[in-house]
């Protein structure tokens with residue numbers, strides 16, 4: 001145990017955005033091969049871990065009721081148990097999840113929570129773990145968990161488990177909008193009927209600014225959009241609303257939906273768009289922020 005074991009440890013679990021997502025094939029086990037660019041926004045859940053004799057989890061925040069804190073399937077408890085078993089830790093932890101991100105929303109909130117739990121408990125328990133072992137532990141929890149542990153912009157391929165970092169992404173202003181419809185990932189893949197596409201090019205150099213980022217992204221897409229719109233038609237309305245907001249350079253759905261994001265020319269236009277959309281559509285979840293470089 002290290003000295004850190006005496007205090008509460010907090011770690012953020014930021015929203016993952018699929019800036020592009022091309023479906024390039026399907027594996028024999030039914031999983032689809034994906035290629036695209038991911039980045040994280042400064043909009044997040046937070047995990048707090050305090051010393052305790054047993055493992056427990058409480059959940060608060062606006063989306064707490066969407067989760068069963070005690071469920072075996074909860075990714076926070078699964079991550080905690082997996083780390084304790086791997087590291088031979090007998091101590092417990094009192095975990096709290098502040099659930100600010102919508103659930104089943106294309107933002108990878110569950111994966112981000114799992115990654116943040118691993119980071120918090122490694123600090124709380126003073127665990128020493130090699131990065132390869134940590135990657136494998138994360139991957140066993142879900143394909144998106146390793147990229148959430150990495151937490152920086154990256155090209156992602158395979159089923160999401162092959163990560164190529166992209167350093168120097170501009171801190172672009174973004175607006176995130178979810179129409180309040182949970183979209184289960186399996187339903188979207190079942191509805192995906194399009195031909196497979198080729199992988200978008202991996203950029204050798206990051207874009208020089210927001211305008212260039214948006215121009216490059218405009219040549220790419222999210223191949224799951226049409227399928228997700230059949231599950232949640234409100235996605236089309238969200239995309240239209242973002243695209244018609246002044247200052248929006250490009251708007252796109254993230255992951256398997258239903259959250260969409262717009263990349264804006266500057267912070268002022270992003271904040272204005274967020275206020276306008278939230279006022280016009282009170283049932284929508286709307287947040288403005290920035291991409292984390």
Ligand SMILES: C[C@@](CO)(OP(=O)(O)O)[C@H](O)COP(=O)(O)OP(=O)(O)OC[C@H]1O[C@@H](n2ccc(N)nc2=O)[C@H](O)[C@@H]1O
Nearest residue numbers: 030031032106107108142143159160185186189255256257
């Ligand atoms: C498609 C992405 C893009 O980031 O969507 P979001 O979850 O972010 O919306 C993710 O890779 C999703 O990852 P995750 O949400 O962990 O999906 P899982 O629970 O592993 O998969 C649920 C189901 O979706 C289908 N599935 C998922 C991922 C994938 N690459 N191919 C698939 O065909 C499978 O039917 C699988 O049983």
Ligand SMILES: Nc1ncnc2c1ncn2[C@@H]1O[C@H](COP(=O)(O)OP(=O)(O)O)[C@@H](O)[C@H]1O
Nearest residue numbers: 073074075103104105106107108109110111113
């Ligand atoms: N801590 C968690 N936060 C969110 N979802 C969780 C969590 N633990 C388990 N889940 C389950 O994971 C599934 C995907 O949720 P989420 O990660 O929010 O979706 P997405 O990847 O589409 O954003 C949901 O069925 C949800 O019940």
